[in-house]
């Protein structure tokens with residue numbers, strides 16, 4: 461195994477015997493920001509690789525002392541040694557100074573090396589969102605199409621008002637695509653990326669307007685990195701209400717706001733982190749399609765684990781499963797029904 465900080469990994473192995481690695485190979489993603497007063501701070505958006513050992517200060521046997529790969533390494537710009545980046549999730553033992561000192565003592569030979577700036581951190585994988593994919597050239601928003609147009613009819617048939625969907629979600633139509641084997645136009649659903657420097661259209665998904673033929677229901681902009689995006693993230697408003705996680709854009713429309721879609725039943729590691737960030741301190745409600753029971757349970761576990769073990773945003777708010785009957789999607793329900801289901805779930809939690 462090739463860890464990012466092998467001197468630290470070796471020191472921990474020598475001292476603790478057994479070390480587990482979490483988020484293997486993921487580099488820390490962080491930015492240096494000048495704060496008022498002239499100081500520079502490191503703003504961490506994702507901490508990356510961790511080494512896990514049994515905490516020496518409590519009776520931990522579940523590897524609940526997490527030590528980041530940058531722990532002890534001097535940051536050239538801030539001079540900080542990332543000492544914040546270690547935590548005991550059993551009893552928060554490192555909150556006590558004597559335990560912090562003890563951890564430093566136990567890794568002392570590593571610590572001297574790291575502090576002198578001689579520890580080289582291997583470059584890890586950084587999540588690359590790719591480049592934005594423009595909407596098809598002949599894209600027309602639904603509210604600019606004639607009444608009775610097949611794309612408007614499709615949206616209406618799903619129980620939505622076309623003009624409303626155009627306004628809220630920017631949805632439109634394209635005749636020519638670039639769709640595979642395109643003889644018929646498709647509904648084109650823009651996908652936004654929410655980043656520190658603003659929100660912008662990053663790609664699209666195109667849905668066919670009927671259930672006939674063998675062409676796929678959904679077609680995604682070629683080379684779009686779906687696994688780095690969440691549909692609907694731009695309409696999650698600040699607040700403390702629940703945020704729902706579903707499979708597809710139309711499910712998100714049904715919720716109306718404060719819901720995002722994964723573009724499928726599985727979440728990437730990056731999407732899990734995005735979800736934790738977007739729904740910080742708010743209930744998360746997993747609402748996959750009715751038949752995706754196993755995937756939904758897996759996602760609940762992943763989200764709970766991510767919240768519980770996050771050093772940056774430890775979060776005890778609930779992650780709940782909204783199970784729908786087999787054959788039903790959130791899109792098949794009414795908005796009022798979904799709200800009622802969510803209220804009931806939260807009340808019983």
Ligand SMILES: [Zn+2]
Nearest residue numbers: 515518548553
């Ligand atoms: Zn402990």
